[in-house]
Amino acid sequence: MLNLENVLTFTPVQFDIISHVLTIGYAAHFAGLAYFVLSRKNVAPRYRSMTTMSVVVMLSAALLLLRLDISFQQAFEFDGTNYVLADSTFSHGYRYLNWLIDVPLLLTQSLFVMNIAREKLFGLRVKLATGGVAMVVTGYIGQFYEVSDPTGQLLIWGAISTLPFIYFSLIFWKLCGDAIGYLPGEAAITMRNIRYLFAFAWGLYPIAYLVPVFAQTGNGAVTRTILFTVADVLSKIIYGIMLGKIATARSVEEGYEVDGYEWLKSSSKSDAES
Ligand code: RET
Numbered sequence: 482m483l484n485l486e487n488v489l490t491f492t493p494v495q496f497d498i499i500s501h502v503l504t505i506g507y508a509a510h511f512a513g514l515a516y517f518v519l520s521r522k523n524v525a526p527r528y529r530s531m532t533t534m535s536v537v538v539m540l541s542a543a544l545l546l547l548r549l550d551i552s553f554q555q556a557f558e559f560d561g562t563n564y565v566l567a568d569s570t571f572s573h574g575y576r577y578l579n580w581l582i583d584v585p586l587l588l589t590q591s592l593f594v595m596n597i598a599r600e601k602l603f604g605l606r607v608k609l610a611t612g613g614v615a616m617v618v619t620g621y622i623g624q625f626y627e628v629s630d631p632t633g634q635l636l637i638w639g640a641i642s643t644l645p646f647i648y649f650s651l652i653f654w655k656l657c658g659d660a661i662g663y664l665p666g667e668a669a670i671t672m673r674n675i676r677y678l679f680a681f682a683w684g685l686y687p688i689a690y691l692v693p694v695f696a697q698t699g700n701g702a703v704t705r706t707i708l709f710t711v712a713d714v715l716s717k718i719i720y721g722i723m724l725g726k727i728a729t730a731r732s733v734e735e736g737y738e739v740d741g742y743e744w745l746k747s748s749s750k751s752d753a754e755s
Contacts, residue, residue, distance in 0.1 A: 483625050484573040485693045486702050487556070487566055495699040496557065496564040499706045503550040506710040510543035513718040520725060523739050525732035531593035532728070535721035538583045538590075542717055545579035576709065577621035583717060584613035588649060591675070594668075594727045595660045605652070612649030616642050620690065627693040639690055646687070653679065668730040675723050682715035 491499070517535040524532060549572075556571040557564040588609035597605060623638025657676045661669050689708035692701050733742050 483628060484571055485627050485697060485705075486553070486571045486573065488628055488697065489699050489702055491557065491564040491699050491702070493559070493564065495703050498703050500550065500553060502703075502706045502710050503546065503553060506713060507543045507546035507550060509714050509718060510539045510546060513721065514539035514543060516718075517721060517725070523732075523742065524725065524728040525735060525737035528593055528728035528732060531590055531724060534586050534590040534593075535717075535725070538586050538717050538721065541582045542579055542713065545575050546713070549573070549575045573624060574621060577617055577624065580617045581614065581621075584617055585610035587716065587720065588613050588653060590721075591653070591656070591724060594664075594724055594731060595656060596663060597656075605656070608652060609649050612645040612652075615645040616649070619645075624690065628697070631693045631697070635690075635694065639687065643687065646683075650679075650683070664727065665730065665734050668727045668734075671723050671726050671730070675720065675727075678715060678720060678723065682712050682720070685709075685712035685715075 486499075514536060517532055517539060521529060521532045552572050552575065556566060556569050558567040589606045592602065592605060592609075619638050619642040623635050623642060626634035626638070654676065657672055657679070660672045661676075664672055685708050689705045689712065692705040692708070695701070696704065729739055729742055733739055
C-alpha cells in the first residue's frame with residue numbers, strides 16, 4: 482500500500498479523469514517523439530546531439546508513462562459503483578524511474594546551445610547530472626512514505642531532495658542568464674522564456690509530491706496526476722521545442738540553410754543593429 486492511490490476508492494469520474502490524463506501524457510510524448518525526429522534537419526549538424534537527446538527523453542517518457550497507465554488500469558476494478566483495488570497495487574514509482582533518465586538529459590541538453598568553454602563543459606555536466614540524480618533518488622525514497630508517514634519521512638526525504646534541486650537550479654539559472662547576454666535577438670528571448678518555463682514547470686513537481694500531505698482523497702490523486710502531467714509536458718516537450726528554436730536561430734546565424742527560417746537571420750540582424 483505504498484502509494485496514495487492504493488488506499489482510495491475512485492468514483493467513475495475520478496477514475497476516468499486520471500486514466501485520460503495519463504493517456505494524454507504518453508500520447509503527447511509519442512507526438513513529441515515524432516516532432517523531434519522530423520525536425521532534426523532544422524538545426525545544423527553541431528546541434529543535432531541536442532535534438533537526439535529530446536528524442537531519447539520522449540521515448541523514455543512515453544514508454545514509462547504508458548507503463549504507469551497500464552499499472553493503474555490493472556490495479557483497479559469496477560464493483561458496480563466505484564473503482565476499487567483488485568489483486569495488484571498501483572506503482573507510482575515509475576515516474577521517478579523516468580525522471581532518473583530524463584532529468585540529467587534535460588539539464589545537460591541545454592549546454593549544447595550555450596557557449597561554454599571546453600574545459601568547463603565536463604565539470605558542468607557532472608554537476609548538473611549528479612545533482613539531478615541525487616534529487617530524484619532521494620525523492621523516490623520519500624514517495625514510499627506518502628501513505629505510511631506523510632508528515633514525517635515523506636517531508637524529511639522531500640527536504641533532502643530539495644538541496645540538490647536548489648544546487649543545480651542555481652547553476653542552470655546562471656548559465657541561462659549568461660546565455661541571454663550573448664545569444665542573438667530571437668534566441669535570447671527564447672532563452673529568457675526557458676528560464677521562466679524552468680522555474681514554473683520544475684516547481685510543479687515538489688507541489689505534486691506534497692499532495693498526499695494535504696489530501697489523501699480521490700480528488701487529491703486526480704490533482705496530482707494533472708500537476709505531474711502538466712509539468713511533464715512543459716519541462717520536456719515545450720522545453721525541447723524552445724531549445725530547438727534556439728538551435729535553429731543559431732544555425733541560421735552561422736549560415737546553415739534552414740528552409741522557411743530565413744526570417745530568423747534578418748530579425749536577429751536588425752535587433753543587433755538597433
Ligand atoms: C521531488 C521530491 C520533493 C522535493 C523536490 C522534488 C523535485 C522534483 C523535480 C522533478 C523534475 C522532474 C522532471 C522530469 C522530467 O522528466 C523529487 C518531487 C524538489 C523538480 C523535469
